[in-house]
Amino acid sequence: MAGQPNKRQKRQDYRQAQRENGTTNMPRKKFYRQRAHANPFSDHQLTYPVTPQHMDWSTYFPAFVAPQDEDTTMSHTTEATDVLSKRPPKQLTKDVEVVDIGCGFGGLLVALAPAMPDTLLIGMEIRTQVTAFVQDRITALRGQNSESGLYQNIGCLRANTMKFLPNFFRKAQLTKIFICFPDPHFKQRKHKARIVSTTLNSEYAYVLRPGGIVYTITDVEDLHDWMVQHLEAHPAFKRVAEEEQEADPCVGIMRTETEEGKKVERNKGQKFVALFRRLEDPPW
Amino acid sequence: MALPYQCLTALGKGGILCAARGTSIYTFDLASDSRLLSTWNHPSTRQFENGKAQVAAQENEQPKESESDQPPAKKRRLGSEDKSKSEETSQHDAGSPASGHKKQKPKPAPPRQEIPFIILLIATEDGSYVIAVTGDKVVWVFEHSGQGMLKESSQRSMPKRPSSISLTDDEKTILCADKFGDVYALPVVPPPPSATDVLPSVAPATAPPRAAPKGANTLTVHSQRNLRALEEQRKVREQREKKAKPGTAHPDASSSATPEHQHELLLGHVSMLTAVAAATLEGKPYILTADRDEHIRVSRGIPQAHVVETYCLGHEAFLSALCIPRPGSPHLVSGGGDPALFLWEWHTGRLLGTADLLGPVQEASSSPGAAKVALSRLCSYDTEDGTYVVAICERVPAMFIYQLHASPTANLTHVQTLRLAGNPLDIAVIRYPVPRLIVSIDDVESIRAFALDNGTCTAQGSIQSSVPLASTSLELPRPELDKLLYTVENLRKTSFEDRAEEGEGEDDEDEGEGLKAGGSGGGDGGEEGGQSVGDRDVNSAPIPNPA
Numbered sequence: 140m141a142g143q144p145n146k147r148q149k150r151q152d153y154r155q156a157q158r159e160n161g162t163t164n165m166p167r168k169k170f171y172r173q174r175a176h177a178n179p180f181s182d183h184q185l186t187y188p189v190t191p192q193h194m195d196w197s198t199y200f201p202a203f204v205a206p207q208d209e210d211t212t213m214s215h216t217t218e219a220t221d222v223l224s225k226r227p228p229k230q231l232t233k234d235v236e237v238v239d240i241g242c243g244f245g246g247l248l249v250a251l252a253p254a255m256p257d258t259l260l261i262g263m264e265i266r267t268q269v270t271a272f273v274q275d276r277i278t279a280l281r282g283q284n285s286e287s288g289l290y291q292n293i294g295c296l297r298a299n300t301m302k303f304l305p306n307f308f309r310k311a312q313l314t315k316i317f318i319c320f321p322d323p324h325f326k327q328r329k330h331k332a333r334i335v336s337t338t339l340n341s342e343y344a345y346v347l348r349p350g351g352i353v354y355t356i357t358d359v360e361d362l363h364d365w366m367v368q369h370l371e372a373h374p375a376f377k378r379v380a381e382e383e384q385e386a387d388p389c390v391g392i393m394r395t396e397t398e399e400g401k402k403v404e405r406n407k408g409q410k411f412v413a414l415f416r417r418l419e420d421p422p423w
Numbered sequence: 424m425a426l427p428y429q430c431l432t433a434l435g436k437g438g439i440l441c442a443a444r445g446t447s448i449y450t451f452d453l454a455s456d457s458r459l460l461s462t463w464n465h466p467s468t469r470q471f472e473n474g475k476a477q478v479a480a481q482e483n484e485q486p487k488e489s490e491s492d493q494p495p496a497k498k499r500r501l502g503s504e505d506k507s508k509s510e511e512t513s514q515h516d517a518g519s520p521a522s523g524h525k526k527q528k529p530k531p532a533p534p535r536q537e538i539p540f541i542i543l544l545i546a547t548e549d550g551s552y553v554i555a556v557t558g559d560k561v562v563w564v565f566e567h568s569g570q571g572m573l574k575e576s577s578q579r580s581m582p583k584r585p586s587s588i589s590l591t592d593d594e595k596t597i598l599c600a601d602k603f604g605d606v607y608a609l610p611v612v613p614p615p616p617s618a619t620d621v622l623p624s625v626a627p628a629t630a631p632p633r634a635a636p637k638g639a640n641t642l643t644v645h646s647q648r649n650l651r652a653l654e655e656q657r658k659v660r661e662q663r664e665k666k667a668k669p670g671t672a673h674p675d676a677s678s679s680a681t682p683e684h685q686h687e688l689l690l691g692h693v694s695m696l697t698a699v700a701a702a703t704l705e706g707k708p709y710i711l712t713a714d715r716d717e718h719i720r721v722s723r724g725i726p727q728a729h730v731v732e733t734y735c736l737g738h739e740a741f742l743s744a745l746c747i748p749r750p751g752s753p754h755l756v757s758g759g760g761d762p763a764l765f766l767w768e769w770h771t772g773r774l775l776g777t778a779d780l781l782g783p784v785q786e787a788s789s790s791p792g793a794a795k796v797a798l799s800r801l802c803s804y805d806t807e808d809g810t811y812v813v814a815i816c817e818r819v820p821a822m823f824i825y826q827l828h829a830s831p832t833a834n835l836t837h838v839q840t841l842r843l844a845g846n847p848l849d850i851a852v853i854r855y856p857v858p859r860l861i862v863s864i865d866d867v868e869s870i871r872a873f874a875l876d877n878g879t880c881t882a883q884g885s886i887q888s889s890v891p892l893a894s895t896s897l898e899l900p901r902p903e904l905d906k907l908l909y910t911v912e913n914l915r916k917t918s919f920e921d922r923a924e925e926g927e928g929e930d931d932e933d934e935g936e937g938l939k940a941g942g943s944g945g946g947d948g949g950e951e952g953g954q955s956v957g958d959r960d961v962n963s964a965p966i967p968n969p970a
Contacts, residue, residue: 179693182916189717190736301693302716305734331603338605338691341722345731374729420730423707423723
């Protein structure tokens with residue numbers, strides 16, 4: 140790996156220049172490459188909030204920070220945060236309601252941002268370099284659109300959602316979850332690493348409010364069948380009928396605007412879409 | 424040196440104690456003279472001399488392996504990196520020939536005959552059933568006569584190593600949590616064999632068998648190398664199918680790891696589970712699960728275990744123990760690698776308070792500078808003046824007693840530290856004929872009893888038993904034994920360089936074929952993703968294995 144230090148140096152120089160040149164230059168992917176796989180079972184060095192109340196969203200959505208008011212911050216303080224003696228983070232005027240799990244290079248976020256300007260969308264990506272790219276991309280877009288105020292409603296953070304989704308979101312906080320072109324994990328012994336599984340679906344159901352929707356798309360038929368089978372088998376989800384699916388504007392965006400979607404398009408591959416609605420929990 | 428008792432549990436109202444030592448289970452009559460009532464030995468200990476030879480052989484083997492400058496085998500590395508995996512598991516994996524890596528190893532790791540220590544031991548409230556889990560991933564159920572005699576009732580192999588077991592409140596179902604993060608429900612009394620045949624195991628990850636695999640195809644992979652690999656696979660598959668035709672079943676069918684008994688997947692975390700507890704509130708059952716990533720999940724009980732009611736979040740280190748102080752209680756005490764015990768209102772996920780554990784540990788510890796706590800067990804008991812929770816920590820020769828005040832505001836306070844002659848391994852409360860706290864101590868081969876009166880504990884002396892020496896002569900070198908007895912501290916996350924920062928190989932157990940993926944990417948900005956997905960997996964034969 141003789142080329143390594145050189146490459147790292149180039150990356151550093153580039154990032155430095157990117158910061159100094161102001162915020163309107165779009166980042167270039169070649170300085171943010173990272174191999175496509177991350178082991179979701181590994182510990183990594185992740186930062187994640189202890190509870191959703193501890194999550195400081197203000198750095199991701201600076202335009203939506205609620206005016207600081209001592210009284211309101213106090214009223215938001217939960218007993219848990221008291222006991223943990225942590226100062227509550229700055230509050231936003233609204234909650235994050237849409238999540239793109241495994242957002243990759245952020246194509247979907249960027250396309251959805253103007254389509255739902257009043258909703259906060261967060262992309263969650265496990266690869267550090269890729270997360271940095273999306274963050275720089277959002278910064279650049281915000282710089283370019285400072286007059287219209289576009290792209291203030293999207294953000295990207297590094298996280299392992301398979302482990303830490305409930306650290307970020309309260310029960311029923313979300314209205315939409317996007318799972319676009321996930322790692323197929325072809326090998327049977329790797330199936331537990333798939334982003335859709337019987338047991339993980341319970342966590343998606345937890346953070347989604349009843350009526351909320353899980354969007355899935357993949358170019359691997361086998362994985363599509365897997366996701367359909369596992370989400371349909373879960374009592375909390377019901378597949379959305381095709382008519383309604385095609386009428387959903389998010390579906391079109393998901394098909395054409397993700398990087399993977401474009402790549403599949405170029406290669407004339409297939410795309411398999413399935414949507415699932417979160418049902419009410421049965422009485423207990 | 425003889426082995427200590429690593430697991431204890433009370434058996435019903437007869438004053439009988441059930442204790443596990445090594446691969447054996449004993450029952451003692453504590454109501455009278457602590458007499459040994461019965462002994463059960465793991466079947467493997469019947470060819471015991473063999474096992475001993477194996478252990479000795481490995482002792483010689485191990486240093487050589489670490490001295491060798493060859494890159495360590497893939498699976499081995501997984502074991503040492505994933506600290507939470509116990510040594511014998513990784514050893515076990517290293518021996519399995521199934522892994523498809525073609526690196527030349529210095530020598531094949533010796534298939535280790537794992538010593539099937541009893542790792543978990545519980546009993547029903549009335550003492551009529553004892554459930555034990557051994558290191559070979561087998562769940563054993565024993566019928567208990569009431570007089571200390573244990574009768575083997577069933578043995579069931581689990582797909583992954585169980586890490587915690589519990590019983591539902593109706594005591595008809597075993598909740599078995601494993602290192603893979605899943606919780607299975609097993610009936611205490613398995614249905615008769617005929618019924619089992621009809622009821623196939625409800626396996627989580629089995630797709631229905633299908634004719635042609637729809638994994639990678641020419642539309643999902645594009646690079647020359649991937650396409651070549653795909654073509655290779657197609658040929659291999661065709662050949663296999665040809666071969667398989669004369670036979671009846673799929674060639675791999677016999678090697679399927681799915682156990683054949685009835686076991687239903689209830690829920691799962693993407694993290695190692697460390698504790699599972701059944702709880703009841705207002706007549707409704709719930710399942711509480713704790714993992715290595717600081718989560719306590721509260722799910723509904725069977726049959727709605729897929730509904731997550733809430734999480735109890737606040738821990739900042741791994742969890743290792745959960746304790747519901749009494750049946751029907753809205754309170755939960757939890758702990759693990761944090762310096763405090765946490766008190767929760769579990770059904771709302773509300774943290775009610777914490778109680779310092781590190782302070783008492785430092786006072787009691789033989790090495791005064793202890794900065795970390797590895798809680799190993801929690802148990803609770805009621806007396807007339809309140810509810811108490813007892814905690815023991817790994818390698819701290821003491822028991823820590825906390826009182827739980829339910830009102831006016833619930834809190835947990837440390838009330839007493841009981842020093843011990845050695846490190847405690849397990850604790851149990853025997854309520855009959857008089858309430859006593861029983862603790863097993865490492866190194867001194869003894870079980871000690873403490874009387875529980877008016878909320879204070881007083882030492883009562885040790886339970887001396889006449890366990891025949893021959894049955895306990897399993898000898899292990901101390902480091903080996905420590906690995907089996909002290910597993911909690913290994914759950915702690917260690918900070919290591921995150922190689923992802925380099926932008927190159929993400930940490931992943933599959934190096935080898937995986938790392939090559941980066942090179943074949945080349946293209947115009949779309950190569951992050953599918954390309955290398957195909958590359959890696961295609962190369963390593965994704966031919967699906969119809970279950």
